Amino acid sequence: MAAYEEFLTGCFPSIDSELVSYVGGMLEDNDVVSSSNVMYEAIGPFLEQIDDSKTEDDIKHICDRLYALISKSVDTSVQSNGPNKILGAPVHLSSLLQETNAPGTDTSSIWISKRDSNAQVDSKQLAKAEAQLLKKQKKQADKDSSAKKPQNGVMEGPTASQQINRRDQKLESSGTNKSYDIKIENFDIAFGDRVLILGSSIHLSAGRRYGLCGRNGLGKTTLLKTISSGNLQIPSHITILHVEQEVVGDDTLSIDSVLESDTERHRLLNREKELAKLINLSPTGNKGDNSVSTELSEIYEALEAIEADKAPARAAVILAGLGFTPAMQKACTRSLSGGWRMRLALARALFSKPDLLLLDEPTNMLDMKAIIWLENYLQTWATTILVVSHDRSFLNAVCTDIVHLHSRNLITYKGNYDQFDKTKDERLKNQKKEYEAQKQYREHIQVFIDRFRYNANRASQVQSKLKLLEKLPPLELPGKDVEVSMKFPECDKLTGNILQLDEMCFHYTKERPIFISVDCNANMKSRICIVGDNGAGKTTLLKILMGELSPVKGIRHAHRSLRIGYFSQHHVDQLEMDLTSVELLAQRFPGKPQEQYRNMLGQYGVTGELAMRPVTSLSGGQKSRVAFAVMSMSNPNFFILDEPTNHLDMETIEALGEALNKFEGGVILVSHDERLITMVCQELWVVKNNKVISLEGGFDHYKKIVEEELKEQGC
Template identity: 60%
Template structure:
């Protein structure tokens, strides 16, 4: 065993004493059971690999091979000693005296009481220094890697989330046999967690084919994660059901926009490709040698293309793109020429064209203007397959949804009807649950008083026992969990005398060939609640930047009060947050020198309290990230807000809180928004961008909606 120890310490100079003792005890205890070097490797190989991770598996295998041969040599030597000649003593021997007096070295070495143990801890100093230097280099490399900030992608988020589901073996067998052709979707008894945070527990979903389901719930409850789990099939769905999740924008390349949409129908593309290949083969051969098989297959391909109305596909693709705001010129442009927002629209167009069995949409209205939203509402009302959409736009859900799924308290409840019907039904349900719970509590209390009063009364003993059994049989009701109210609080500001912000006879263009604005005259004061509307590309964001002073008019004047302090919320504001910092650190980096409690108080003013304030921004939902952005914006104490699409990713309760906060704010507000409910809550004036001008519309939002619907009707 001493030889084995020497080999181990020679090849693993950094092995600790306890580990060495463990390895040698394993080798010694299992010596007789080892039949090959593989047995030795399985017994101690993993431990030795952990001691020196620079050694490859083959090197550790070779060392274990040496140890095996040494152990087998020791075992053979023991066997020869056991079976060899025995020394017979003529008389009793005093071992101590024998050691002192005998010159027989063999006897001394055989004496187990005084045998000297070989020094097994002697290490080659040069090898030890080399190993220590290598270990130090590895530690430095690891610390350098840890110091570099790691950007976390959406793929990392999907990996951080996990789903578990109890599946029925009969259903799995039925699906694998190919006999299941139902397009109804049933996902029973599943859990979803994000790290240690449980988002959904013991939930079940049933979706009938052809119905349109709206998924609602507060930010951070797991709606987007649920869509990702369904799309990645981590939740069991029949294999013949096609799923398409509109989440990522189209990759920018040289593909024409309309061709990109046509390519999303893989079956049509495959048949067209096959038709071209067969036609080329037929044309390349002489008429007399044409194969009958090719002609037959070509006829079948033509029949399939005709059945799916392939010739109408380009017109249908162009109609979808036009509805989503793509002009004929844009439809002929390459995908790389579009911005991220337009590529998201292109991804939506591809999904609508492909018509999967299950279409998953996550906030589809975020990148759309009012005209495109109204078109999408009308288009989805005749959608032939199943839709599951996450949206916080009440009017959109009222128009599109046939059923509402409500994610609350880690459970999913389904309600028939659109969103307004869901609100009424749920309000009534909560009211009845609260009444039932309170009534049962009163009854329990009444019965318990009787039990306590006559518990020790012998005459009433039987009655008391019956009352106790009655209480045990009552169903256990949970108290109705109340949803926490979200409150936004903007800072108090002093009033400023007009004029506050004004544009006089302003012209603006990026190039002289394309004039954005001509002779614009608008003004805002501390009482203003102005909403800017118009089609995408009409210049809404450009107008905001002129008001901010980021862009200078090519003609005309911009007047601003000297004490005006503008707070600007960009629709890309959330993307500019440092995703690896927590919310408190984000505020501290922009406004340093304040204590942590002040930052936490600011975040609490926008519904981010407790552990949420200390979580990395990347782990927050889209709506929670928007709240961080609002907290950052308000910390500068502006007295005038310019908001560009502030409702993107916000849930309905948060949009309501934002509307209430804006109404209470003492400063002026100009915003661009497509959320009809927010516009109706706060808007006192409507500016319509289009055709190179900005006009104030009398009649408000209702009048603007009539104009848009008339334009859509004229296009059709």
């Protein structure tokens, strides 16, 4: 008999043997018992129901004794050459699992093992113990209710604590008392031979909105994929949806595709049609069989409970907020482009409302109006969100917490991104102060040791100081991210309006004009941002300014010495993925020494080993930096940038803004990143209703206009 079983029998002579086994099973099943309080919370209620004469303090004392017994046994097992080991390197569980599953191999492992089903707590014993607990709780509730006396003929209502207890009892009896908090403890993630996250933990509280931040290439997207694939242990009752791939195009209407994402509603409607068909086909109207009618009534009640009749309107509001016109909502998904299919995937996720919504750069595919709508929509989101985004204003508007991935570890901060930024700086300052204090303390001890090392009278003191110095933890300087810097090359200066459109008209088809009588110009000092709804013609305007498209009517003027550097939002598709970054520049601009290629890449943070890796192995942000290097090799004196912040981390966006401000040439960019726009741009061009309008009020004025439009549309 185990020590704790003998102790329990001694304290409670009348205890049921099944209950002893059940309590013992609970204790053995807990891998870590952190304190006697945890012990009391786990088994206290079961012990109280055995002997009513024992007070709460008596039960707590018994739990303290039990904790002491178990702690002693754990300490003994640790000292006796048990399986506890300190690793010098990370353990790759996926490779271990493959080796374990291989035929003819020993399946015993301290890392991957299956729990013996015989060690599970017997379900009958569990049900019996829970029934006894509920009986006692009901008895206590009856005592509390009988203790209250009616006042003025009216019985007092239950207190808040009693309401919570009764609700918990109801949930426990129905088997629906499930927590939607997510706690993933002490996990590792590796990509190939590279360890991305080591021995870290993440806790996601239900209903909170978390922003996942960190430098490019650290593993944020990999973490989302690992969670969604089920490789990390998450309770099975929690539904997870990762918006990663675009919707497959077929003949399904866009709005129907969104409605079908609610699988429960879709199932109930299909079953309703089947039962209605059975009733209609029955010659007697199905009067002889009430089962069909009963099931149909239950389905109607279920549909009413989930407000199925309001679903089409809710789906239409979501699609409209993301920029879908009424015609696009009724269009087949196969007729949508890749960007619009990604928006449709986002709409399906918002409509289905999973318990955990994983979003990876959701603003990359959206225009400013859709971003503002999404910010407002997610602020009232009821379940948990984990979003990767480098849009600072979006994180400030949406997130209640920030999870920072740094040095292969995840650290959670309360508040939005601005609060996180301040807290992180304060934390770094405190760590530096602690480092300096520890350093001075060690130096003080070392001075004493050096001074009296050969003094026989102080030998014992020197030895104690040496032992004290050895016991101190390693002194490490607080880690700080390397500052990102970007530098555009110097360029030839030009005077006057170097790029101009006069009475420009353009269309792809006469039935649908894009621009009518547009007049605009730019010079070397221009810092212009082009904004507008998706499909309004922003990218078309850029191509006309670059000369790739010719106006149908009107004139494009360009300085004869003008050299334009163009950054495409689809730059990733234009890079040769099999080549290294150095080889890519050598292929595009042959005849230059390798040092020049590496120097250009180094100006955008692609240095050392990174420059010799194939482009396909780089992260999205690192590929963008390579694209900047390619753009700058021709030494342009005017930049036209189409969504340059896509895939860039927060620090790189800041560095890009500073580099554009120092650039001596002109800049026209299309962007939805509020931070970059306010940092760089001095003029705003709004593309709307076949016109290009210069907005004097700047970005803040444009944002107010968009919010008013959304209110008018009811989004």
